[in-house]
Amino acid sequence: MENIDYDDYLKVKRNKWNPKALINVGCRLKNIATIEDILRLEGKHNQFMTSCFKQFSDFPTNWLFSARIVHNLLLREITVDGARENELFVSLRGKNARFRQREFCMVTGLRFGELSDIINTPYVGNANDIQERYWPGEEGHELKLSTVYDRFLARNFLELDDSLKMALLLIANNVLFGQPYDRKVSN
Template sequence: MASCFGHFLTMHREMKFFDDIIHRLLLRELHHNGPTDGMHFMLGNQSVRFLKVEFCLIIGLRFGVVPDTTKYAAVENSIHERYFSGADEVSLEEIRGVVTGTEFRKANDAVKLCLLYMLNRILMGVDKRFKIPVWQFQLVEELDAFDAFPWGAHVYRHSIYSFKHALNG
C-alpha cells in the first residue's frame, strides 16, 4: 500500500493547479441577490453561474443533507488511537508520514488513512498542515458510512466558502 501511496504522491506533485485562472475568474465575480450558496461570473459579455448543479456534474460525488458531524462517537481501537494516540490534532503531513513509513496493524488501516488524505488534500485542497477533524477519523472507521456520506455537498460548501474569501486579504 505504501508504494501505491508513493505513486499517488508522485502524481499529485506532477498535477498542475492553474491558480492564475482561478484568480482571474474570481476577479470577475458578480454579486447578486440570488442564492448565497453559489457564485456568478461575467466572462466576456456572458453571465455564467457556478452552483451545486454544475459542481455535482463536475465532481461526481454524492450530494444530500450533510449530517451533524458532532454526533459521531469515538471508536474503540480506531486508527486515530492506534497511530496518533487519539490526539486532538493530526495534520495531513502526519498522516502521510504514517502511510509512507509504518507497518499497518490491521488490513484496512492504510486504505482509511489514504481516504482521509485524498479527501482533504485533493478534494478539499487544504494545506498539508491542515488538522483533520476528529469526526472524519470516526466516520472512516465504517467504510460503508464513509462512502454514503454526502461528500459532494461537504466539498461544495467548503469550496464556495474558500472561493468567496480567496480575495480577502
C-alpha cells in the first residue's frame, strides 16, 4: 500500500493552525439550562434558538463535549475526489477517515454543512457594545467571565438584546470552550 502524505489535501494548512489556542477539554453544559431559563424570562429564547448554539439546548447536561477534540478533528479535514456531499474526510496519523453526516452529528453533537457567511466576515467593534455599557473602561484583559455571568444572573439589562448577547458570549467562552470563570474575556 502506498504511503500518501495527506497534508497536501488538508483544507486548513498546518501553518495556519494556532498551537497556542486555548481550548480546554472540559465544558459546562449544565450552565445552558440556567442561561435558557433567563432567556425565557427575558423573552429572548426564540432568538437564541435561531443562533448557531441552538443544538446545545438539546444536549443532556451529563454528556461530555470536548471542543478541543472537535476542533482538532476539523483542522485535519481533507479534500477527497469523489466524496459525497454528506461525507467528511479527515487525516489521522497518515490515514484518512470518513465520517458520514449522521456519524459526525452523533459523535460531536454538532450540525453538518456549509459555513455561514458570518464566519468569514471580519468583526468590527461597536462603540455601544455590551462591554462599554456595563463595564466602561475595562478592557477584555481585565474583565472576568464570572463578572459577566454574575451580571447575566442578576437580569439587570440596560437594553433589550443585552440578555441574548451576554448569553451567546457565555456559551461561546464558558460552555463551548470550557474556560474557567476566572479567565479574562477576550476583546
